[in-house]
Amino acid sequence: MKNRPPIDFFRKDALEIAPQLLGMKLVRRFENNKSLILDISDIEVYSGEEDLACHARFGKTQRNQVMYLAGGKVYVYLIYGMYYLLNITTGKENYPQAILIRGTKQVDGPGRVGKILSLDKSFYGEDIRKTL
Numbered sequence: 001m002k003n004r005p006p007i008d009f010f011r012k013d014a015l016e017i018a019p020q021l022l023g024m025k026l027v028r029r030f031e032n033n034k035s036l037i038l039d040i041s042d043i044e045v046y047s048g049e050e051d052l053a054c055h056a057r058f059g060k061t062q063r064n065q066v067m068y069l070a071g072g073k074v075y076v077y078l079i080y081g082m083y084y085l086l087n088i089t090t091g092k093e094n095y096p097q098a099i100l101i102r103g104t105k106q107v108d109g110p111g112r113v114g115k116i117l118s119l120d121k122s123f124y125g126e127d128i129r130k131t132l
Contacts, residue, residue, distance in 0.1 A: 004129050010072035014045045014090040014097040017071075021088075021099060028117045036116065042103035046087075048095060056096035066125045067096035074126045076119050083111030084119035088128050 005024075009017065026038045046054035055064040055077070066075050067089050075087035075098050091097040102110045 007072050007127075007129065010088065010090050010128065011070055011092060012090065014047050014099055017090050018043055018045050018099055026101065026104065026117075030118065038104035038106050038113070038116075040101060041105050042101075042108075044100040044102050045097075046100065047091075047097045054096065054098075060096075064096065067098055068094055069125075071097065072128050074123045074128050076114070076121065076123045078121070079111065084114040084121070084123075085110045086114055086117065086119060086123075 009020075021040050021043055024040050026040055028036045028038075030036070046056075048054060049056050049059060051057065054067075055061075056067050060068050063077060064075075066073050069089060070093045071088075071090035073089040075089050076084045077087075078084055086101045087098040088101070089096075089098050100110060101113055104113060107113050107116050
């Protein structure tokens with residue numbers, strides 16, 4: 001797909017990237033060759049172990065280890081036993097950051113975004129530029 005951001009875009013600080021994500025298109029290609037295009041309209045930033053809302057607040061774990069890689073990875077996790085939430089990791093290696101996609105112009109709510117994208121744990125750690 002043309003106009004994909006270069007990988008270096010995701011290796012910047014989450015607070016720098018966040019405003020630029022708003023309005024970007026999120027494209028999901030399904031196995032049946034159909035595509036879904038969503039316009040990102042709502043996000044939430046999580047930045048480092050010092051951020052008490054960040055999954056990395058207690059350090060590196062099996063669940064959050066992708067956040068410690070260089071930015072540009074998909075971080076999905078299950079909430080309420082039924083919704084996979086889409087996060088995009090950002091920043092430098094060993095400084096955990098992620099941006100949660102909370103909503104799009106087409107779908108409100110992070111759980112609904114994950115559902116319409118048909119996310120599951122297989123997306124964990126994938127390159128955001130290749131996966132979605």
